[in-house]
Amino acid sequence: xxxxxxxxxxxxxxxxxxxxxxxxxxxxxxxxxxxxxxxxxxxxxxxxxxxxxxxxxxxxxxxxxxxxxxxxxxxxxxxxxxxxxxxxxxxxxxxxxxxxxxxxxxxxxxxxxxxxxxxxxxxxxxxxxxxxxxxxxxxxxxxxxxxxxxxxxxxxxxxxxxxxxxxxxxxxxxxxxxxxxxxxxxxxxxxxxxxxxxxxxxxxxxxxxxxxxxxxxxxxxxxxxxxxxxxxxxxxxxxxxxxxxxxxxxxxxxxx
Amino acid sequence: xxxxxxxxxxxxxxxxxxxxxxxxxxxxxxxxxxxxxxxxxxxxxxxxxxxxxxxxxxxxxxxxxxxxxxxxxxxxxxxxxxxxxxxxxxxxxxxxxxxxxxxxxxxxxxxxxxxxxxxxxxxxxxxxxxxxxxxxxxxxxxxxxxxxxxxxxxxxxxxxxxxxxxxxxxxxxxxxxxxxxxxxxxxxxxxxxxxxxxxxxxxxxxxxxxxxxxxxxxxxxxxxxxxxxxxxxxxxxxxxxxxxxxxxxxxxxxxxx
Ligand SMILES: Nc1ncnc2c1ncn2[C@@H]1O[C@H](COP(=O)(O)OP(=O)(O)OP(=O)(O)O)[C@@H](O)[C@H]1O
Ligand SMILES: [Mg+2]
Numbered sequence: 001x002x003x004x005x006x007x008x009x010x011x012x013x014x015x016x017x018x019x020x021x022x023x024x025x026x027x028x029x030x031x032x033x034x035x036x037x038x039x040x041x042x043x044x045x046x047x048x049x050x051x052x053x054x055x056x057x058x059x060x061x062x063x064x065x066x067x068x069x070x071x072x073x074x075x076x077x078x079x080x081x082x083x084x085x086x087x088x089x090x091x092x093x094x095x096x097x098x099x100x101x102x103x104x105x106x107x108x109x110x111x112x113x114x115x116x117x118x119x120x121x122x123x124x125x126x127x128x129x130x131x132x133x134x135x136x137x138x139x140x141x142x143x144x145x146x147x148x149x150x151x152x153x154x155x156x157x158x159x160x161x162x163x164x165x166x167x168x169x170x171x172x173x174x175x176x177x178x179x180x181x182x183x184x185x186x187x188x189x190x191x192x193x194x195x196x197x198x199x200x201x202x203x204x205x206x207x208x209x210x211x212x213x214x215x216x217x218x219x220x221x222x223x224x225x226x227x228x229x230x231x232x233x234x235x236x237x238x239x240x241x242x243x244x245x246x247x248x249x250x251x252x253x254x255x256x
Numbered sequence: 257x258x259x260x261x262x263x264x265x266x267x268x269x270x271x272x273x274x275x276x277x278x279x280x281x282x283x284x285x286x287x288x289x290x291x292x293x294x295x296x297x298x299x300x301x302x303x304x305x306x307x308x309x310x311x312x313x314x315x316x317x318x319x320x321x322x323x324x325x326x327x328x329x330x331x332x333x334x335x336x337x338x339x340x341x342x343x344x345x346x347x348x349x350x351x352x353x354x355x356x357x358x359x360x361x362x363x364x365x366x367x368x369x370x371x372x373x374x375x376x377x378x379x380x381x382x383x384x385x386x387x388x389x390x391x392x393x394x395x396x397x398x399x400x401x402x403x404x405x406x407x408x409x410x411x412x413x414x415x416x417x418x419x420x421x422x423x424x425x426x427x428x429x430x431x432x433x434x435x436x437x438x439x440x441x442x443x444x445x446x447x448x449x450x451x452x453x454x455x456x457x458x459x460x461x462x463x464x465x466x467x468x469x470x471x472x473x474x475x476x477x478x479x480x481x482x483x484x485x486x487x488x489x490x491x492x493x494x495x496x497x498x499x500x501x502x503x504x505x506x507x508x509x510x511x512x513x
Contacts, residue, residue, distance in 0.1 A: 054384045078390060086388040092381040096373075110390035155389075 003066045005030045005163060005195045006051060011060035013046055020046050021057065022219025033189045033196045035206045035227075037241060038216035039250065044199040045089055047216070048165045051197075052084060053077050064163070082110060085161035089168050089199075091152040093140035099151050100126070100136035106159040125154040130180055146172045153181065157188055164188060166198040170205045182208045203242050215241060217250070280472050287394040288403055294396065301404035305366050305463075306411055312365060313358045317416035320353050321345060321423030329432050341434070342442040345424035350451045354416040355409075356503055359462035362409065363495040367470040370401055371491035374474025375484035383475070398475070401467040409463030410456040417455065454510045461506065462499050469495040 004027035013021040020043040028034045036044050049055040051062055053069055062069050064080060072080065085106070093102050103122035107113040113121070123133050129150040140148060149172055156164055166185060170178035182205050188194045189209075200206050206213060207227055214224040215238050223238045230242060240248030328344045374397055377383050386393045421443060428434045470491045477487035 049384070052384075052388055054387065074392075078392060081388055082390045084388055086385070088381050088385055090381055092385040094377075094382055094385070105391070106389040109396070159389075 002030065004028055004063075005032070005065065006197070007061075007063040007066075008047075008051070009061040009063075011047075011050060011057045011062060013043070013050055013055065013057045019219055021050070024060070024216075024219075024221055026214060026221055026224060028195060028197060030195055031189060031193045033185070033198070033209055033211045035198045035200060035210035035213045036216055037200065037203075037206055037213060039241070040201075042216045043219060044216055045167055048086070048167060048197065048199070052081065052086060052165070083162045085156040085159060085164040087149075087153050087156040087164075087166045087169055089171075091140075091145075091148040093148055093152055093155070095140050097140075098136070099131075099138050099140060099143070102140065102151060103136075103154045103158050105155060111159060122154070122158060125158050126151070128157075128184060129154045130177060146174070146177065149173065150177075150181070153184070157184075160192055161194065163195045163197070166196065166200075168199055168201065170200060170202050178202065178205060179208075181205075185209045203244075276476070277468075277472055280475070281468060284394055284398045284402055284468065284471065287392065288399045292395070293403075294400055297396065297400035298403050301400050302408050304369075305362065305404050305467075306408035309362050309365055309408075309412055310415065312361050313412050313416050314419050316357050316361050317349075317354065317420040318423035320357055321349055321420035321425075322427045324348055324353070324420075325424035325427040325432065329428075338432075338434075339442065341428060341432070342424070342439045343446045345428075346421050346443045346447050347451055349420040349424070350417045350447070350455045352455075352503075352507075354413050354420055355455045355458040355462060356499065358413050358416045358459065359409065359466065359499045359503075360496055362412065362463075363466045363499060364492055366405070367466045367491045367495045368488045370467065370470030371474040371477070371488045372484055374398075374471055375477035375487040378475060378477050379480055379483060393475070398471040401471055402464060405463035405467030406460055407463070409459040409466070413455055413459035414452075417452065450510070454506070458503060458506050461502055465498045465502065466495050469498065 006026075006028040008024050008026045011021050011024040012019070024047060026034075036047065038044055046055060050057045051064070051069070053072060057070060060070070064083070067080065069077070069080060093099075094105065097105070100119055100122040101108075103125055104113075104115075104118035107118040107121060108115060119136075123136050126133070126136055131147065131150055131154070135143070135147070135151075140151070143151065149169070153166070153169055156166070169185060170181050173181060185196060185198065186209055189196050196209070198206075198209060207230070210227045212224065212226055213230050214221045215235075216222075217237055223233055223235045225233065230238065233239065236249045240250050324345045325341055328341045329338060332338050332340055332344075374383070377397070383393050383397070386396055425436070425439055425443070428439050429436045473487040473491040473494070474484075477483045
């Protein structure tokens with residue numbers, strides 16, 4: 001068996017008294033598209049941030065290409081992060097830089113590419129997410145939420161990283177544009193051979209982009225399996241979630 | 257018992273703050289010294305700190321110089337030592353008031369701006385985004401500001417010294433009726449290089465403190481707009497206190513022989 005690209009072993013993370021991740025274990029293979037689903041506030045974004053080392057889990061081990069990343073030295077971590085591209089849930093565009101500079105940031109700062117070349121490349125990536133060259137010269141504050149999301153997506157894939165994390169890539173997009181983005185993610189995995197981990201609430205998108213899915217509930221991955229099997233999961237929680245029913249074992253904390 | 261517990265908590269909090277700040281300082285300084293150094297960013301910060309603070313610092317300096325001449329004139333007239341006014345103005349300005357007042361004004365202007373900008377970047381995950389784009393936030397955000405603060409404050413203070421002394425000269429000659437030539441002469445006569453140099457060194461230290469605390473508070477801000485507001489306040493207050501404290505220590509080091 002090849003070494004998994006990303007390996008999580010018994011990862012725990014809590015904030016004060018509140019336990020968010022309570023023993024997450026998963027293997028993600030190279031060139032696989034892995035999707036994490038789960039209710040709002042269950043710790044999906046936190047999981048990605050732990051892998052990136054932006055948050056430090058209290059317990060457990062996270063390996064990228066067989067290399068332990070929890071408690072990694074700063075310099076090793078910088079090198080490790082060169083493999084990654086991340087689309088943040090809230091876009092996190094640099095508002096002091098123009099749109100094209102945002103997209104080209106990883107190329108100019110990380111890869112030391114010439115500014116002129118980086119600009120061309122940024123414009124190309126922008127066109128892939130359905131934004132024209134005129135958008136490149138705007139400022140992030142001048143864009144709509146959905147446009148910001150697409151710019152952030154272009155930024156995440158601009159350096160053609162080995163591993164790409166998409167935190168809710170299609171949230172806030174119209175259905176047609178959402179499908180364009182789905183195709184783009186599939187293309188990144190199929191053509192560029194990237195490993196993708198995505199978070200989404202959009203089951204249509206999840207089915208389309210994923211090879212395997214996992215469901216996070218109460219700090220644990222309660223179900224992991226191939227996408228084709230999600231309908232036959234034989235798990236009441238998964239069943240309730242993918243069909244979006246209010247009735248079922250997952251009780252929202254609402255007072256009736 | 258509760259009082260003791262409260263005191264203990266405050267004390268522990270203080271130790272924790274000091275410890276964190278020390279670690280932050282170490283990391284930040286090490287990044288100032290190691291390449292890559294972002295010259296564009298340093299230049300932009302130098303413009304922001306140096307050039308755009310000139311009006312504020314200039315106004316502060318000229319009124320300080322003027323009031324200094326007026327006060328020392330009325331004071332010294334009591335034992336007919338008016339001849340010392342020019343000397344008092346120039347020495348107080350270069351040694352103390354230039355650096356301290358410029359430092360405090362810049363702390364309000366620049367320290368706050370740094371904390372707000374970096375704080376907003378922190379709470380909107382832009383700092384995290386920097387890291388994932390293989391750019392070290394210390395190198396990209398903190399180091400340019402510290403270097404610029406260190407270099408620009410002495411320049412500002414030199415300008416403040418000159419403007420302040422000129423303000424004293426204006427009041428001295430136009431209002432108090434000193435002879436301009438004598439005033440200039442006695443300004444120069446007792447001024448030693450150390451007076452100016454010690455002021456400029458102080459300025460450099462203050463510039464470092466302002467940038468460091470602005471960045472530190474912004475970098476560690478939490479929890480949305482409110483957290484950023486808190487960080488901004490903390491940056492200005494802690495920088496001001498540290499400026500006054502270190503001013504005393506530096507003065508003692510320079511002149512207490
Ligand atoms: N910096 C933080 N400090 C304290 N608590 C946090 C922090 N970040 C996340 N949490 C908590 O961790 C839990 C999981 O957050 P996370 O952002 O991972 O949710 P999520 O699964 O991504 O939800 P959503 O689908 O709404 O984005 C939340 O309950 C939140 O309160
Ligand atoms: Mg999330």
